[in-house]
Amino acid sequence: MSVSLAPQTFAIALPHGRDYPYIAGKLSDVPAMMRQHVGAPRKCLLITDIAVGALYGDSLVADLTQDGWQPHVFTVPNGEATKSVDHLTAIFDFALTEGIERSTPLLALGGGVVGDLAGFAAASLLRGLPLIHLPTTLIAQVDSSIGGKTGINHTMGKNLIGAFYQPRFICADVDTLQSLPEREWTSGLAEMVKHALIADADLFAYLEENWTFILARDSAIMHEVVPRAAEIKAHVVAQDEREKGLRAILNFGHTFGHAIENVAGYGTFTHGEAVALGMLAALHVSHQQNPDLPLERLLQVVCQIPTPNLLSSIPTDQLIDAMYFDKKMKHGKLHIVLLDRLGHAYVTDTFSRQDLIAAWTFAKSFET
Numbered sequence: 393m394s395v396s397l398a399p400q401t402f403a404i405a406l407p408h409g410r411d412y413p414y415i416a417g418k419l420s421d422v423p424a425m426m427r428q429h430v431g432a433p434r435k436c437l438l439i440t441d442i443a444v445g446a447l448y449g450d451s452l453v454a455d456l457t458q459d460g461w462q463p464h465v466f467t468v469p470n471g472e473a474t475k476s477v478d479h480l481t482a483i484f485d486f487a488l489t490e491g492i493e494r495s496t497p498l499l500a501l502g503g504g505v506v507g508d509l510a511g512f513a514a515a516s517l518l519r520g521l522p523l524i525h526l527p528t529t530l531i532a533q534v535d536s537s538i539g540g541k542t543g544i545n546h547t548m549g550k551n552l553i554g555a556f557y558q559p560r561f562i563c564a565d566v567d568t569l570q571s572l573p574e575r576e577w578t579s580g581l582a583e584m585v586k587h588a589l590i591a592d593a594d595l596f597a598y599l600e601e602n603w604t605f606i607l608a609r610d611s612a613i614m615h616e617v618v619p620r621a622a623e624i625k626a627h628v629v630a631q632d633e634r635e636k637g638l639r640a641i642l643n644f645g646h647t648f649g650h651a652i653e654n655v656a657g658y659g660t661f662t663h664g665e666a667v668a669l670g671m672l673a674a675l676h677v678s679h680q681q682n683p684d685l686p687l688e689r690l691l692q693v694v695c696q697i698p699t700p701n702l703l704s705s706i707p708t709d710q711l712i713d714a715m716y717f718d719k720k721m722k723h724g725k726l727h728i729v730l731l732d733r734l735g736h737a738y739v740t741d742t743f744s745r746q747d748l749i750a751a752w753t754f755a756k757s758f759e760t
């Protein structure tokens with residue numbers, strides 16, 4: 393096993409001194425972190441989903457209460473459908489009935505769904521409550537809790553309503569990942585590998601070296617790689633808080649992945665599975681444009697992210713049309729993110745439809 397990769401706590405830097413810490417710590421230490429970063433114990437709101445609440449809600453409530461906090465818990469159903477205006481309204485009703493003040497902290501305990509929904513509620517209630525992210529999925533710990541994007545879905549599309557709103561701190565308890573359902577686990581691996589590919593050759597080497605342990609959720613290894621992968625997102629966000637430029641590199645594999653999700657229908661592939669397949673396609677175009685890219689080496693890891701054997705059943709034309717349609721809806725030209733070397737990404741619109749056909753054919757060729 394390699395040497396230690398990352399500090400367990402680091403600052404997420406934002407303009408105007410609005411830095412906040414990412415802490416790879418324990419949920420049981422959250423009350424003390426609250427005292428340090430939010431203030432004296434008082435009434436607080438805890439929003440979670442039914443699955444996460446059942447696993448970690450009671451002990452967190454007990455720890456908070458023991459420390460003098462008065463947690464008021466609101467539980468939402470789990471799943472993407474919860475990121476809706478109905479559930480947002482339900483949180484508003486609950487919070488306002490509980491008699492909140494501007495200083496009432498709101499803790500979001502769960503995956504990206506709870507983080508996005510409760511984060512948006514915190515941004516909106518009384519024009520902003522102190523928000524604390526307690527991410528419990530791999531995607532949430534290395535990606536969605538970092539960067540301040542909050543929001544809900546609309547029938548016209550995902551994440552169409554929301555706000556940028558930064559938390560007071562993030563506490564990622566890596567041990568909670570042990571209870572994740574298998575598909576949620578492997579889905580998160582795709583985002584972690586993506587971060588290594590676009591920005592961190594050393595992390596990629598570590599993932600490569602320890603891949604068997606990672607697939608088996610080795611606790612010691614996960615404590616190394618989660619904060620390191622989170623730091624990459626934090627670094628990108630620090631340079632581009634409002635998504636004007638650099639943040640685009642985080643979309644490596646996503647333009648292809650969104651097309652899979654759109655055509656297959658949401659829920660057939662998890663987001664991470666679609667991204668894993670999208671990265672195969674993006675690696676193919678990357679290699680076409682940058683022949684020195686060590687394609688075989690990168691594939692050794694990306695190919696091992698489990699995905700359903702369903703991509704080949706989707707016609708390539710439909711996937712490509714979905715890529716262009718998505719862009720047309722946003723009144724833009726289709727751009728994709730590619731790698732010119734391991735650990736470095738760029739955005740380009742220089743590719744042909746033929747390149748995309750070849751990329752999809754390549755991604756499909758890995759299915760048995």
Ligand SMILES: NC(=O)c1ccc[n+]([C@@H]2O[C@H](COP(=O)([O-])OP(=O)(O)OC[C@H]3O[C@@H](n4cnc5c(N)ncnc54)[C@H](O)[C@@H]3O)[C@@H](O)[C@H]2O)c1
Nearest residue numbers: 443444470503504505506528529531532536541568571572
């Ligand atoms: N804000 C951002 O920047 C950003 C970035 C990426 C993704 N997202 C959003 O994140 C969402 C996906 O997040 P997700 O993948 O975390 O999904 P999720 O929140 O739906 O969680 C996945 C499932 O795992 C369960 N779960 C969560 N933690 C668990 C644990 N420790 N043990 C057992 N079960 C657990 C949940 O109840 C849920 O059923 C999407 O809505 C996506 O749009 C947001």
